[in-house]
Amino acid sequence: MTIKGKAYIAGIYEHPTRHAPDKSTAQLHAEVAKGAIEDAGISKDDIDGYFCAGDAPGGLWQMTDYLGLNTKKLRHVDSTDTGGCSYIIHLGHAAEAIAAGKCSIALITLAGKPRTGVMPPRAAGAELDFEAAYGATTHNAYGMCAMRHMHDYGTTSEQLAWIKVAASHHAQYNPHAMLKDVVTVEDVINSPLISDPLHRMDCCVVSDGGGALIVTTPEIAKSLKKPLVRLIGHGEAHKGPRGGKDLDLTYSAGVWSGPRAFEEAGVTPKDMKYASIYDSFTITVLMQLEDLGFCKKGEGGKFVADGNLISGVGKLPFNTDGGGLCSNHPVNRGGMTKIIEAVRQLRGEAHPKVQVKNCDLAIAHGTGGLLGVRHAASTAILERV
């Protein structure tokens, strides 16, 4: 049993806003849903599957009602929440449901307002008394990974900076990007230290906004007017300190989700024409590229240097929308926009300055939670048919 080729991404929509003081979070969900429905060319009443995560106000009951989904049709829902990679996991779960005949047109939404609204607190687990006082934040959790990666493999701040430089080269062509200025390695390493060894420009932006997907059967996708993009491999995985045994913060759960997805797809990292890689921080990208097998463990620094991630320049064009480092990071959850830009590349709808020629295979990969504490990872391999 496989989901290979059994689900197509027929609709995508990324909200253009990065700052939405005049909108509600539920409203943003409705706007991105409307955008994806119209992009696919379907009717809202045809949706029979709905997926959302912790950013959806109230969860499934409230959102299916607020959005006015067709209660006579809606027969499959999933509110799996694995932080920023929830939507990549949803994509895989939607494909599973479609392959099993549990739904035929699935809607996945993400939206929220970390800049202009109140973010719901993250629920604590059994670790509460043993960790809460130590002030783990996104910055220092990823800082701890970077510090150890530098110690073990000699990775440098200059190498990490190349990741931001590449993202900025792409963001200059994205009219919606929050940071459109092209930056240099020197700009990055001269920006203030936030949490050692990460500088301000090693960090992603904080933005309001969201995105949505429509996932459907091959038959329905072929009846619509959009270029055909299908999911051919999917993986998910989880990692944490697990009782403190053999702690190693230099790799992520991508070491497991990646091979699962590549194996299902029957392709290898070398076959990828484009990569959407979650970029909450520069170190996030570097570790994931290694974990996914784009280079050997410890050689990520060398791999990303000298513009290797810049479209038209390097061997692996990545995050051609500018990514979380420059364009947006809706609700501090970057998985949705990773899928959307990969679909744009496969459709040939990316900005002409960053569009990869003959882009027929792409990867969208993300993590959720904190790489330095505990997290999930999910990998999707997408193909243009």
Added chain:
Amino acid sequence: MVDAKKYPAPVTNPETAPFWEAAKQGKFMIKRCTACGEAHYFPRSICPFCNSDKTVWEESSGEATIYTYSLMRKSPTGPYAIGYVTLKEGPSLQTNFVDCDLEKLKIGQKVKVVWKPTDGAPLPFFTPV
């Protein structure tokens, strides 16, 4: 070095109460599984490695080395250094480094446990030896 930071009191629960009772005596406890022999932290009643319920409390030496760290340059309560240490007994755990020059921390450095008061049981932190 200002260290007047107020730390939250542990909530505690039946599974972890013995840890916090020992903490009040200045003892840093870990759990060890008598079935597989592995020590773990934070404490669980069921071994996270072999799934046995034969876990027992054991006092740790409180001696450790720094696995990694990151110095948070700004926060509402000032700079602080978070990190992981690896105990002499094996398990690694998350902590903060205190009572020292945060600019001089190094991976591999030897540290030891120190306790900071809260309104309830004290909390474990680590400081260079």
